[in-house]
Amino acid sequence: MTTTTASARDQILDAAEALFARKGFDPTTVKEIGNEAGLTPALLYYYFANKEELYRAVLQRVAGDLVTRGRAGLDAAATPELAIRGLVAAQVEFLLAHPNAPKLLVREMVDHDARHAEAIILQLAAGIFRRLCELIEEGQRAGRFRRDVEPRFAAVSTIAQVVYFTIARPAIALLFGAGTAGISEATARAFGRHAGEFAVHALINPEPTP
Numbered sequence: 001m002t003t004t005t006a007s008a009r010d011q012i013l014d015a016a017e018a019l020f021a022r023k024g025f026d027p028t029t030v031k032e033i034g035n036e037a038g039l040t041p042a043l044l045y046y047y048f049a050n051k052e053e054l055y056r057a058v059l060q061r062v063a064g065d066l067v068t069r070g071r072a073g074l075d076a077a078a079t080p081e082l083a084i085r086g087l088v089a090a091q092v093e094f095l096l097a098h099p100n101a102p103k104l105l106v107r108e109m110v111d112h113d114a115r116h117a118e119a120i121i122l123q124l125a126a127g128i129f130r131r132l133c134e135l136i137e138e139g140q141r142a143g144r145f146r147r148d149v150e151p152r153f154a155a156v157s158t159i160a161q162v163v164y165f166t167i168a169r170p171a172i173a174l175l176f177g178a179g180t181a182g183i184s185e186a187t188a189r190a191f192g193r194h195a196g197e198f199a200v201h202a203l204i205n206p207e208p209t210p
């Protein structure tokens with residue numbers, strides 16, 4: 001694929017991601033996506049057979065980047081504690097790079113019961129969720145994490161902190177007194193550090209076994 005064709009395809013995906021997040025799948029038209037991308041609808045159909053194929057490609061790109069970043073955060077760490085912090089930090093960087101992702105995924109869950117996203121959810125499960133559960137179980141076996149915690153629940157809680165913070169950024173900005181200026185990237189990263197520590201401390205065994 002040449003740089004030009006790669007660029008055009010990325011333009012289409014960027015425009016579609018923004019519109020699907022803003023309006024949802026059903027109300028968004030191919031013509032609107034073309035206008036947003038600065039390309040003709042005919043060119044969109046060169047890359048994608050129909051709107052649904054384009055929508056799935058948007059979801060796949062978002063999920064693929066999340067898995068890549070998340071696994072890097074998990075796999076680069078020497079201990080389960082560092083892995084959890086690394087995953088949360090990777091989530092923050094992903095969501096700063098893809099600010100439309102939470103709204104896009106929430107719309108898919110609410111509007112379509114995740115019917116377009118089943119394969120992507122399974123990809124996330126295999127790439128991040130199961131590995132996080134394994135690391136929590138590893139910490140439990142080593143006596144560093146509490147054994148009365150259900151690993152799946154802890155994994156969901158860990159991941160959900162940053163997701164909710166991103167979805168609720170406008171409301172949180174008001175709570176923080178930031179108003180229309182919104183939450184800065186520095187504040188988002190600071191929250192990520194807090195969320196990582198919060199998740200780890202919720203798991204730490206107060207009486208670690210040797």
